[in-house]
Structures are given as structure tokens and as C-alpha cells.
Amino acid sequence: MARIVIDPVTRIEGHLRIEAQVDGGTISDAWSSGTMFRGIEMILRGRDPREAWIWAQRICGVCTAVHALASVTAVEDALGIEVPDNARIIRNIIAATQTMADHIIHFYQLHALDWVDVESSLKADPAKTSQLAQSISEWPLSSAKYFKGVQDRISALFASKQLSIFGTGYWGHPAYRLPPEANLMALAHYLEALQFQKEFLRIHAVLGGKNPHLQSFLVGGMSTAMDPNEPDATINPERIDFLLQVAKSASAFVSQVYIPDVLAVAGFYPAWFALGAGVGNYMSYGGYSQGSVNDPSSFFLPRGLLLSRDLSTVHPVDTAKIKEYVARSWYEYSGGDQIAKHPFEGETIPKYSGPKPPYEFLTVEEKYSWIKAPRYDDQPMEVGPLARMLVAYASGQPDVKKIFDAALATLKVPITAMFSTLGRIAARALETQLLGDLNITWIEQLGTNLATSNVRIHNGETWDPGSWPKSARGLGFFEAPRGSLGHWVEIEDRSIKNYQAVVPSTWNAGPRDARGQRGPYEAGLLKTPVADPDRPLELLRTVHSFDPCLACAVHVVDARGYKYAGAHG
Amino acid sequence: MTAPTCGVPAALQVRGVSRREFVRFCSSMAATLALPPKYLGVIASALAKADRPILVWLEFQDCAGNSESMLRSSNPPVTEFVLDLLSWEYHELLMAGAGKQAEDALERVVREHAGQYIAVVEGAIPTADGGVYCTIGGKTALDIAKHVCSNAVANIAVGACAWDGGLVRSNPNPTGALGLQDAVPGLKNLINLGGCPHNPANTAAVLVHYLTFHELPALDEYRRPLFAYGDIIHDQCERRAHYDAGRFVEEWGDEGHRKGYCLYKMGCKGPEATYNCPTVRWNDGTSWPVKAGHGCIACASHRFWDTKSPFYRRLPSVPGFGVDVTADQIGWGITGLAVTAMAAQVVGDIVRDKVKARKENAETPEPPQSRQA
DSSP: OEEEEEOSOOSSBSOEEEEEEEETTEEEEEEEEEOBOOOHHHHHTTSOGGGHHHHHGGGOSSSTTHHHHHHHHHHHHHHTOOOOHHHHHHHHHHHHHHHHHHHHHIIIIIIGGGTOOTGGGGGOOHHHHHHHHHHHOOOSOOOHHHHHHHHHHHHHHHHHTOOGGGTTOOTTOTTOOOOHHHHHHHHHHHHHHHHHHHHHTHHHHHHHSSSSSOOOEETTEESOOBOSSOTTSSBOHHHHHHHHHHHHHHHHHIIIIIHHHHHHHHHHOGGGGSSOOTTOOEEEOOEEESSOTTOGGGEEEOOEEEOTTOTTOOBOOOGGGEEEEOTTBSBOOTTOTTSEEOGGGOOOOBOOOSOOSSOSSOOTTSOOBSSOEEEETTBOOBOSHHHHHHHHHHTTOHHHHHHHHHHHHHHTOOGGGGSSHHHHHHHHHHHHHHHHHHHHHHHHHHHHHHHTTOOOOBOOTTOSGGGSOSEEEEEEEEEETTEEEEEEEEEETTEEEEEEEEOHHHHHHOOOOTTOOOOHHHHHHTTOBOSOTTSOHHHHHHHHHTOOBHHHHSOOOOSSOOOOSOOOO | OOOOOOSHHHHHHHTTOOHHHHHHHHHHHHHHTTOOTTHHHHHHHHHHHOOOOEEEEEEOBOOSHHHHHHHTOBTTBHHHIIIIIOEEEEETTTOSOOHHHHHHHHHHHHHHSTTTOEEEEESBEEOGGGGTTBEETTEEHHHHHHHHHHTOSEEEEEHHHHHHOHHHHSTTOTTOEEOHHHHSTTOTTEEEEOSSSOOHHHHHHHHHHHHHHSSOOOBOTTSOBHHHHSSBHHHHOTTHHHHHTTOBOOSTTSHHHHTTOBOGGGTOOGGGOBOSHHHHOBTTTTBOTTTTTOOOOOTTSTTHHHHSOSTTSOOOOOTTSOHHHHHHHHHHHHHHHHHHTTTOHHHHHHHHHHHHHHHHHHOOOOOOHHHHO
16 A cells, blocks of 8 residues: 655646555545645736736636636626627637647647657657558658658657656556557657647637737627738738638648547557546536527537436536535635535635645645635536537537547447546547537638628727626636636626636546545546556546646635735735 | 767757758847847857757746747747757656656756756746745745756746746735746846747747857846847837827727727837837747737736736826827837846836836826725
8 A cells, every 4th residue: 555646747737736545556545636826816806807818818828718718708798798700700719729729739748658658669660650650541741761750869869868858758667558650650740749739829829919828809809800901900811811721731630640649549548448437427518609609509519517427318507506615625715614605605715734845745634735626516527528528429419429429439439438538538639620620610701701891800889897887797608628617707896806717627626525525536546557656657647638737727716805814015 | 779979960960950941040040139140150050069958947836828838939849949959858748757757857957967957937936825835746836946946057037927926926916926036036147038928939049049159148137138128019010100100999890900000099018018029929920919909918028917907008198298209208218228227227217217207197097906905
């Protein structure tokens, strides 16, 4: 019996620590801790609600844009305005591009090295690697010469004894299963993905000025002025052509590289379709409006939740049932730490009670994380691509059903195999493919609007704060790459009175609640094998399958006023 | 097996980069750094000789936006930094190993390469309550920064948070967050690359400059490189001619907005911000915020979250003068600040105070409620 600690968990966003109990080569219990707190909440209070998105966007620089989108949506909801059609389309493009880029970076840069042994690729035969690549895809970068070049580059790295980012890997670990050729192919695609993401995210540069941290959102629409005849308009026909070209290249990369790689890797690790399931409840707010943003029935991805892995019933989402616990988090609630609070009544009063640094172990029997524990109707929920896809599948969404049934047939597994570590990986990849096709459609729609001089981009009815009611409150829901994101804003006398966010990784990475129920990471790690406690590669597989984003997870504003003992200048 | 050399020429050869491509890269670096053409050869030969120096990238109270921005580096792309130009031995976002393996890697660099490695810092450093607001491996960010940065040959603070505490330090600074220079005073060879996030083109240029000359480029009083932070955005802006002609965006989406008119009236902070954002741009030179139709928020300015917000409030105008005069005067003041900064901190303070006084005379921006409380 051994207690193992992984801190820092790397290849994620932010600061995550996992402590786990290993008995007889298997994880018997686990604790997930966020070890960083910034207090963005109290910083937002008193600011102009029209610029809340600029601040809120800095909650996260990986899933950049998503907090900006949720924020403008919340303020628009409070002010009772709807954005023009062009703004809706552009926001869809920005969101889909973000999700696709995040998923691809996640699979290659953040997750692949859990499954791909870099050192083993040195033993690969480039000619056989070429045959393998050509047998699963039409992707043109597949010659023996190409793979030899990649192999030489990595060989030089190993020979120099300066392995750079690969220096700390678990190479040779018995849990690696890919043959050398598959390792080399995947490694080549790891390097291609690094190149790909920066080209692909030029879509954000066009529509947002830059990435990370786009700068084109407005309460009421977007700043990206459109004009079919003006070369200096942010969006003109030339720019539409550029966006289309980039979006089409991205779809090709997804269907010819990402999807075949995921299917190939999954084929070598079938056991992972039965590991890492987690809490078994899945929630999605839904998203990608095809009509009115206020009408969930117009969403491409439906809203709903699934309980206890039952795909036969999709339950409606009632946001009044969302509450957060701090029983095991380093905060205190007025009224006691055993109760749960809805975001509109929430509090964020930090009170660290963990061990004094430097420390070896957390006191996991008490409070142990900066992340709160959100619950829906007192149940822990997994959110993210798997939850979105399962809710859509169970709802009978035809595109999702079609793409999933095809993939399941290829993999020769039932839909229930998706309740797993590999299920998350597969869902992420298939969602990327769906969004890639949609992205092209939306850019074409934008081009059609432009060509017909439908160029309205901003609803200015409420831009002047003088037009606002004395007080208002609004909600902004959004499906971020890592799952369901909600922003709650309360406006009074033209400034932010309160602001609260409940973020995907808060749902997934949160600790236990007052009833002792584990969060999704913690539950997902149970029964995970650990062959070598000094090199817990298997543990990383399941944690990484959730795509942790910890800066997002620890956040937030309280509704009643931030009570903090001391502010520091 | 004969061991290939680990120097840049071998790496270039291995990855099939031609001499011509390499020289093109060097010349683009020279352009970003505003170096005369004669330095092109110096850069090329220095890089061709260099062994791969070690770089460690530390993340503290961050959003990882600066790490992500580095991934968008296009010239050279991040793969070349990581695999060919440097040995990128610690970066939580990218490194293969976690936990003990990661901690050991960092400790080994400090122990075996003290005084030789480059440290990049992203995010603010909390100093309140014993540093409990950011711990990694059970150690506080402050202890890690002191240990790692004090032993580095050069320290690069990327992004607003690592420079001056950024958003995390903004009023009322709940965690006692500071930028690197204030959290660990007296660091040698410190350079600040403000911006939210940093522009990887500038960071790439600083790294190449350091690899070439073994010293930092010329800095201003904030220890920012003059090549990137020496010029006013307003003076480099593609919409400047509209400003001079009095053509402004009056409402979002109006005819002026569609024609690319000046965003001054919509709150653009370009007249009092310095950065090479309009010329270097972002994401392989694709665009920048003003090109996307939104005003500049002065994200490369000192303590910009508190000093430049509210972001939609028009910059103040001086009674009796036209808009043009006001913005130019403010802009001139900032230029003075940048140019004289290295020599005379006091001059910078005077100019800044003048700008401030002018603002207060004209129109006092309303502070957010939390700051009044």
C-alpha cells in the first residue's frame, strides 16, 4: 500500500496535484487538488459590465475566447438584447475553432506521450512506417523519406543527451503498447500538430485580432466590421476566402491525421475502453445556435443530462439545481461549510487550512483544494466532449449518431465502451470532425451575408449605460472545449455588483462534497492499474483524458460581496 | 555509432533547412530587432556555432496564455526552439514527465547548470499568507522563483502578470501578487516582455539576440526591450491617416467602422500606449486588435489593468485644444519616457506625472466602485 503524489501534473493548463492510494498495483482512492488561487472575482466588482469579457477572458489563456463568449452572453441576457445574425455566426466560428484547436493540441501535445513511446520510435523502420501511414490515411506526408527525417531529428536529440521536453518521459514503461512504427508515425504527427495549430488559429487572428486573448467581442455583437467593397473592413470577401481556405485545411488534417491516429492508437489499447469511467453522470448545456441564441431548441448540440450511464432518458437541465460545496475546499461559507450554494447566492471567502509549504502530503481527510465542488441536484456531473456527445447521441442528434455509429463499428465496441478513458479521447476527436464541417458552413453563410450586403454586426440599443435599468442580472451558458461553462452577472448602477462562473474543470476536477462523494477525476481514477508507483503513467492517462484546465477551475466571484480578510497592495 | 554534434548546424542539416532558409530567418530576426543589415551575418554565425543552451519555463499564477502564445511563434516555430535552438528542459505545459520526474528535472538544471540556463517566468507570484495561493510540488511559487531565477544566467518575464503582477495584482490584489522583479528583487539580466499575452515574435527576437550576443537588447526603464516597446501604437497605426483627417468610428458597425476609420472615440488607448503590435502583429503577422475593429487596451503598458481601464472610455481631451493636439501631446510624452528612460528614471516620472496631471485636469475617469470602497 502506497500513497503516491503527482505534483505538478504536467501537460495540462494550470496547477493540479493528484494524491492516490495504490493497493496491489491498483488505485484504491484518489484526491484531486487545485493548488493555485487568483481571486479574479473581487477584481471584477465595480467595473463596467461592457468590459467584463476582457477581464473574464483572462481566467484562461488556453481555452481563450470561451470566457469572453460566456461573459458577453451573460451581460446581453441581463440587458435583454439579442445580437445580429452575423455576430452569432462569427461567435460560432470562433467557438468551433477554439474547440477544434484545443482538442487537437490536447490529443497531440498534452495526451499523446501517455500512449506514444518516443524512444521506441528510434527503432522504427521508416519504410514500414510509411506503409502503416498509407494504409490508414491519404495524408500526403507519408513517405519513408519523410519519416526517416523525423526519426533522424529525434535521434540527434537523444544522441545529444539534451532531450529537451522529452527528457523526463516514461520511455520503456511496460504500459506502452504501440509498435515502433506506430510510435514514429504518431511522433511525426505530434510535430505536425504543433505546426498545424498556429496556422489554424489564424482564423482567430482574423476574427479576433490575435490569439490567445481575442479582442473583438462587444456586448451587443462583434467589432469585426463587414463590408463587401471596403478593403479596410475587418471582414471582406478576401478575408472570407482566407478563412475558408484555413478551415478546409483544418478539416483535412482532422479527417486524415487526427481521426485515423485516434482509431489506430485506440486499437492497441482496448483495455482502456473499460477503465476510467468516473461518476457516470453527464451534463451538457448544449450550444452552437442555428437560430436564436436564446432558444436551446435551435442548438446544434442539444442541452440535457444523463444519469447513472442510462442513455435511454435525457433529462432536462434546470440551472436552479446547480450548487457548489466548499466542505473540502479552502473556503468558508457564512452559514457553515456543510451547505451548498447556488451561484447567485454563492460566496468565495478563501481560507487556507492546508499544510504549511513546503509540504509532502495534503490533509486529504479535511480540506484539500482551491477548487469548489459543484453538484447538480446533489450529484457530481462529468462535463466535456464525452458528455456533449453522449447527450447528443442519446437525444438522437442525427450527425452525432451517424459519426459515432461508424466509429463504433470500426472499433468493434458498443456505445457503452464510451464510458471510459478512451471514450473521452474518441468523443473529442469525433466532435472535432463535426465542428470542422460546421465551421466551413458558417464561414460560407458569412460570405453569403456579406455578398448580399447583410453586414449588421452590432446591436447598439443598450451600448449607452444610460439606457440600462437600475439593476439587472443575467446568465451566459456556453459549451467550452472542456465542457459546460456558466457565467452569472449582477449589474447595479451601471457597474458589476457580482459575478460568478462555474467552469468545466470545476465540475470535473473538484474535490469531494459534504456527503463525501468524489469528483469525476477522483472517481475516474478508481481501479486504474499502476505498474510502477514511481512512474504512474496509467494514472496520467485517465487524468489527461479529462483535459484538465485548472486556471479555469479556480476562479470566481461571489454574489453577496467578497468578504476577504486582508487585501494586499 | 558516432555521436552527432548537438550544435545548431547539425540540427539544421538533420531537419533539412537550407542555408538560404536559415539566412532568411536571421534577416527577419534582424528586422524585428531593428538591427542594421551588417548584423545579419553575426546572427547567422552565432546561431550556427551555438550549443543548445538550456531553458526552463516556470508557470505561477497564470492563465497559460503566454505558453499558448509561444506555441504560436512562427519565426522560428516553437518546434525549432524546443528541438533545435534550445534544450527546453522544464515547461509544465509541454514536458513529457510529471510529478517527481518534473521536479527532479528542474532541480537537476539548477544544480548542474547554475549560471548557465535561461529562465522564463509566466504568471504573477503571490506573497500573501506565506505564499499558499500557488504551490507546485508542495513548494510555494515564491520559493521556486527565488531558487530557480537567482541561479539563471538570464530571466525573461513574459506577459503582464510576470512583469508587474498583471490582472492578478490589479486592485485589490487579493493574494498579494507581484511580478517577478518585485517578488525576487535584484535579479541579474532580467528582461520584461509585457503584453497580455506577450507577442512571441518579440520573445523569439530576444532569445535570438541573447543567443547571438550573449546579452540582452537595449532596455527602457521598465527593463523592456526598446525595439518592441519604444514606439507609440498611435504613430504606427494603419488608421492614423483617418485620425489626422478627423474621420472616426462613431458607433460600432457604422459606415466609418466598415471603412476602417480611427477608433479613438470608441476608447482606443493607442495614443498613450507603446508596443510594436501594429507592425509585428500576431499569429504570423495576420492581424492585431485594431485591424479587428476594436480599440487598443494598452496591454503592454505598466499596470494597464488599473491604469488604462475603463477600456471603452475615450481618452481625455484638453479644454481649448482639438482632439489631435491632446492625443499627440500624450503620445509625445510617452515617447520621451521611452527614449530617456534608461538614463533618467526621474525624467520618466516627470513625464508620467505630467500626463497624469493633464488627464486629471480634463476628465477624471471614474474608478470602479471597489477602488473607492
